[in-house]
Amino acid sequence: MAEALRAYALIAGAWIRSTMAYRFSFVMMTVGNFLATALNFAAIAIIFGHTRLLGGFSLPETAFLYGTSGCALGLADLVLGSMDQLGRRVRDGTLDTLLVRPAPVFAQAAADRFALRRLGRITQSALVLIWALAALKVVWTPADVLLVPVMLLSGAAIFGAIFVIGAAFQFWATDAAEVQNSFTYGGNGLTQYPPTIFAKDLLRGATFVVPLAFINWLPALHILGRPDPLGLPGWLDFCSPLVAVVACGVAGLAWRAGLKSYRSTGS
């Protein structure tokens, strides 16, 4: 574990130095990363220019969902976002390079092309979240206050698990990198809106199949004092950390299975 973290830090540091060599490009990419999510929020703001409530949720409430989901995805993307390049490495055979180096393959694949520009997304989502926290009319209990950082970290871990499972899938389907976008960016697109606007079947899928609801919906509904549209028991609102641990466990197994089945292009 310590060895993996050390390898990750070394490789990430090297990539940071390398991107800083083209400072103008780095600044532009970070601004672009910030703008990409800011434009998404602009669309939400335009929607709320036409209506005061969407699915019964106000703009600050939706912004709270947007900010928590965006921060969680941003953190996972920063740490593990490069994993979606794995299919490319399998295709062109450069994964072999990672296999012969004396460092854990997972740490190398995760730190590959580490990009600080992804702070752009985190910054934008954090700004929206801070605004939402200030604008929300909620009576904060100590449990609610604690639930916010817990939700962000568990959410990041769940998104991270999806990144890893998506990467593991690419050991078999090398061209299918886009599938995981459905669950990472798609999951973000889903959970930034109130759950009340979606069909019940979609919500069930996003709760029990891919546990996106635990990223922010369930804990956020608890903080906002709103009933869950599926009518699930209230204690589930506090289960995000548990779900995150299970998701990471599944991701670890998927990664091992994927790596084990890897046959290099040359054989």
Place this chain on the structure above:
Amino acid sequence: MRVYGAVALRGFRRFATYRVATLAGVFTNTIFGFILAYTFIALWTVRPHLGGYDLPHAVTYVWLGQAMLATTAIMGGGVEADLIERIRTGDVAIDLYRPADLQLWWLAADLGRAGFQLLGRGVLPMVVGALVFPLAWPEQPLTWAYFFASIALGAVVSYAIRYLVALAAFWLLDGSGLTLLAALSAVFFSGMLLPLPVFPGWLGALARTLPWSSLLQVPADIFLGSRSGGAVMTGLAFQAGWALALLGAGQLLQAVATRKVVVQGG
């Protein structure tokens, strides 16, 4: 002329080879279609007739957007990435050596790609959307013809913009920053996030005059009948005007850029 036809055919075939990637794209387009469709349903339920669309039109607009996302390369993903790489490595010298125009060569390749992606990535998400939601279909067969003409023009406008962005690599070498900004502008101003008539005041007026509205808004409005009669023709003329203007700008920039090329050893 025949050479461009051949290049377009190869462009079509090349993208047709990536079968798993196409399926993955179809899957992703379908998932995003569902998410967006439900947000639009929520909005149009509280604000019926917003932007001149009723609910089935708004939902159809979502699926049209998913069907056209890859075709008119709204988020990029066309041939420009290859061209930028060839400019960076200097391989573009080989392209310039050919007895064919650089811009038209890559236009042909990109139109071949667009043609494949209309079939490969456009049809299936639309079918899934139609199975789950009541969609609004054109009543006249002629509307389909105008719609496909509008998609073709939209693909040319999209290419003309991406070609300009790619040429910037002659000066910047690393085109990634500009490519990202161009893709963001396209996503926002094409109407991919929200139909442009829903944009407020001056922002809506501005968005409708910018070339990116050719990529989705104009073809979608023709499909939905929001543009009918003379408005169809003005829509197509708007796209053709932007296509010519941007291709012309590309020719000018290309003339400046190719004077700049210095090939190693030559």
